Amino acid sequence: MAIIERNGCFKLDTKNTTYAFQITKFGFLMHTHYGAKISDVDLAYVYPLVRNRSFINAPAEDTNMVLNITDVPQEYSGFGVGDFRTTALRIRHSDGSRAADLRYCDYEIIDGAVRPEKLPCATVNGAKNIQTLKIILKDSATDVYVNMYYTVYEDTDVITRFNEVVNKGDAPIYIEKASSLQLDLFNRDYDLVQFEGRWAQERHMKRAPLASGTQGFVSRRGTSSHQHSPFFCLCEKDTNEKAGGVYGFHLVYSGNHRTEVEVAQFDNPRVLMGINDEGFCWKLDGDDKFVTPQAFMTYSADGFGKMSRNLHMFIRNHIFRPKWKGVRRPLLINNWEATYFDFDQQKLVELATTAGKLGIELLVMDDGWFGHREDDKTSLGDWVPYKKRLPAGLKPLAEGINNAGLKFGIWMEPEMVSEDSELYRAHPDWVLSIPGRGRSLGRNQYVLNLVNDEVKEYVVAAIFNVLSSANIEYLKWDMNRYLTEVYSATLSADSQGEVYHRYVLAVYDILDRVITNFPNLLIEHCSGGGGRFDTGMLYYSPQIWTSDDTDAIERLDVQHGTSFGFPITSMGSHVSAVPNHQTGRVASMNLRANVAYSGTFGYELDINKLTDEEREMIKAQTAFYKENYDLINNGDYFRLAKNDTFVSWGFASPDRKDMLIFFVQLEGGPNGSDVFVKLDCAENAFCYKDIDGGDTYFGDTLKNIGLCFPLTQGERKAYCKHFKAI
Numbered sequence: 111m112a113i114i115e116r117n118g119c120f121k122l123d124t125k126n127t128t129y130a131f132q133i134t135k136f137g138f139l140m141h142t143h144y145g146a147k148i149s150d151v152d153l154a155y156v157y158p159l160v161r162n163r164s165f166i167n168a169p170a171e172d173t174n175m176v177l178n179i180t181d182v183p184q185e186y187s188g189f190g191v192g193d194f195r196t197t198a199l200r201i202r203h204s205d206g207s208r209a210a211d212l213r214y215c216d217y218e219i220i221d222g223a224v225r226p227e228k229l230p231c232a233t234v235n236g237a238k239n240i241q242t243l244k245i246i247l248k249d250s251a252t253d254v255y256v257n258m259y260y261t262v263y264e265d266t267d268v269i270t271r272f273n274e275v276v277n278k279g280d281a282p283i284y285i286e287k288a289s290s291l292q293l294d295l296f297n298r299d300y301d302l303v304q305f306e307g308r309w310a311q312e313r314h315m316k317r318a319p320l321a322s323g324t325q326g327f328v329s330r331r332g333t334s335s336h337q338h339s340p341f342f343c344l345c346e347k348d349t350n351e352k353a354g355g356v357y358g359f360h361l362v363y364s365g366n367h368r369t370e371v372e373v374a375q376f377d378n379p380r381v382l383m384g385i386n387d388e389g390f391c392w393k394l395d396g397d398d399k400f401v402t403p404q405a406f407m408t409y410s411a412d413g414f415g416k417m418s419r420n421l422h423m424f425i426r427n428h429i430f431r432p433k434w435k436g437v438r439r440p441l442l443i444n445n446w447e448a449t450y451f452d453f454d455q456q457k458l459v460e461l462a463t464t465a466g467k468l469g470i471e472l473l474v475m476d477d478g479w480f481g482h483r484e485d486d487k488t489s490l491g492d493w494v495p496y497k498k499r500l501p502a503g504l505k506p507l508a509e510g511i512n513n514a515g516l517k518f519g520i521w522m523e524p525e526m527v528s529e530d531s532e533l534y535r536a537h538p539d540w541v542l543s544i545p546g547r548g549r550s551l552g553r554n555q556y557v558l559n560l561v562n563d564e565v566k567e568y569v570v571a572a573i574f575n576v577l578s579s580a581n582i583e584y585l586k587w588d589m590n591r592y593l594t595e596v597y598s599a600t601l602s603a604d605s606q607g608e609v610y611h612r613y614v615l616a617v618y619d620i621l622d623r624v625i626t627n628f629p630n631l632l633i634e635h636c637s638g639g640g641g642r643f644d645t646g647m648l649y650y651s652p653q654i655w656t657s658d659d660t661d662a663i664e665r666l667d668v669q670h671g672t673s674f675g676f677p678i679t680s681m682g683s684h685v686s687a688v689p690n691h692q693t694g695r696v697a698s699m700n701l702r703a704n705v706a707y708s709g710t711f712g713y714e715l716d717i718n719k720l721t722d723e724e725r726e727m728i729k730a731q732t733a734f735y736k737e738n739y740d741l742i743n744n745g746d747y748f749r750l751a752k753n754d755t756f757v758s759w760g761f762a763s764p765d766r767k768d769m770l771i772f773f774v775q776l777e778g779g780p781n782g783s784d785v786f787v788k789l790d791c792a793e794n795a796f797c798y799k800d801i802d803g804g805d806t807y808f809g810d811t812l813k814n815i816g817l818c819f820p821l822t823q824g825e826r827k828a829y830c831k832h833f834k835a836i
């Protein structure tokens with residue numbers, strides 16, 4: 111049994127971890143352990159109920175003052191009645207008071223998983239050993255309840271969490287904050303590892319020790335953002351790739367998010383993750399409930415490597431919808447960096463014809479095919495083919511591409527509208543805007559107010575129309591600005607704090623209807639590259655364009671950071687032209703491919719302008735990728751080395767008999783020498799053969815001494831070594 115309850119103590123076990131809490135005096139839920147697996151169930155001894163002898167703040171009925179609320183590690187904290195740490199839940203009641211005093215009511219153990227309504231989430235997907243614990247808490251003074259759901263995925267060492275706030279009273283309440291996950295820990299000896307960035311440089315890893323007080327990160331941009339990924343880790347001081355304790359946390363959400371770690375007075379950190387409460391206020395009427403997004407967490411006692419592999423497997427098996435679980439997706443060519451807005455049907459069919467001969471399987475027509483879209487100032491919202499480029503519409507184009515042996519994919523940016531568009535001229539009131547204020551532009555466009563059902567239905571109809579007009583098997587769903595003037599005239603003044611979240615719910619609703627009506631459609635998500643790279647989006651689209659920066663050297667940082675929380679198979683990764691369009695850097699074809707292989711591989715350059723020799727290289731590359739698809743996309747991923755001189759990473763099959771090792775030398779040096787990369791992915795007892803005619807090594811040699819790579823003068827070099835156990 112994954113979940114047990116004994117005398118008010120709850121223990122949630124996965125293969126290698128235990129999560130535990132118990133009912134303590136006066137019905138508070140005291141958190142007692144999250145980490146390596148343990149046997150005891152009653153862990154009351156781990157925390158004194160009072161640590162501060164003076165200045166105790168006891169609950170109202172605790173006349174002997176035996177419990178100091180602000181000292182106790184809690185499962186879901188209230189506020190206003192003595193817990194002075196940052197709170198998971200903040201409610202304004204109809205009388206204007208702000209307080210929540212959450213006490214235990216009841217529990218239920220349910221086989222399988224429970225879904226947060228209308229939100230993307232992990233699903234069972236045919237797996238076994240999954241159980242859910244539902245805990246009901248109640249505010250001592252009102253009819254406000256909190257249902258907490260913990261689903262234990264025993265085999266992948268992951269626990270998901272979400273909460274429902276239920277108003278069983280008559281009067282409305284106002285939820286000003288409702289976190290998805292709280293974790294109260296016992297000491298501050300952790301580093302906070304976050305993944306921050308900016309457009310074209312997303313998810314660079316940053317590690318810093320926890321300091322007293324509050325630290326964390328947020329998005330206020332309406333999307334999960336290029337700046338702060340809704341994923342982070344807390345690790346012990348000496349944790350590295352292969353050793354040490356580390357927690358990984360994900361929020362399954364694509365809008366404003368907040369992560370806080372408050373190190374309180376006894377050096378005890380409180381971790382909270384959920385919707386960002388800035389600009390948020392949800393009016394909850396009587397007999398109604400608010401559902402938080404889901405969060406999930408894992409713990410690894412064996413360093414970052416194991417933590418990432420837990421998360422990769424979990425996302426592949428439980429976040430991706432079953433349709434894409436373990437399924438090979440097509441190797442693509444995208445025309446954006448090949449043509450930008452300068453294309454027509456003939457050019458695309460020519461591209462597809464060459465692509466087909468090189469082993470490419472899908473052509474994606476990017477931005478510029480609709481309205482009269484000559485540049486990025488016009489036509490968003492008018493989802494009808496641009497006569498100049500596609501005189502006979504999408505059907506003959508799709509046929510031309512299919513005849514070349516490729517699938518056909520299309521780009522849309524459904525959430526947006528250009529000022530110069532039929533849609534905006536007809537419905538200027540359909541954009542997010544505040545009456546009496548100017549409308550801020552982002553990339554020359556406005557955001558449609560999807561909170562208005564009429565607008566949402568227009569968008570759904572437009573997408574359905576496009577997708578059913580031709581044989582379209584792939585949709586690149588883009589989103590190229592953040593939200594401003596976040597207001598909806600369809601809601602009352604006291605519900606305007608709901609607009610950010612309702613916007614995200616509307617996007618999810620549209621996506622849900624698209625995948626329901628077009629079940630075979632493959633969606634790749636994109637937001638100016640990786641501006642909405644989160645597990646909320648991965649639920650609908652198993653691949654996301656990782657970054658608009660296609661430079662192979664820049665991608666080493668972006669893909670390295672992203673790999674901590676997200677599976678390799680989710681990262682869109684293409685070979686593009688040189689000099690690179692974002693950095694002007696020139697990298698060899700070999701290096702560009704060796705970096706791009708670690709993702710959903712594809713091309714984004716005009717292959718008709720390449721030399722025959724380069725096209726032959728592409729042929730070999732597509733064959734290589736297809737041959738190793740399973741190892742790269744479903745195998746175990748290892749970050750082997752990363753420093754200023756070189757980067758190395760690799761993949762191993764679950765039985766460790768097959769290994770693919772990549773190495774990139776970052777700088778040429780004056781004194782060439784050799785470096786050794788220890789292959790943590792090797793199995794000690796196996797004997798491995800370099801199948802490209804290289805040497806044979808024992809696994810323990812590769813693991814403890816390593817594989818030797820030369821550092822040479824001149825341009826940056828990349829190597830790929832393929833080993834099989836013999």
Ligand code: DGJ
Nearest residue numbers: 446476477636638639658
């Ligand atoms: C931003 C995307 O990230 C690019 O790949 C491309 O699709 C452009 N938008 C098109 O406008």
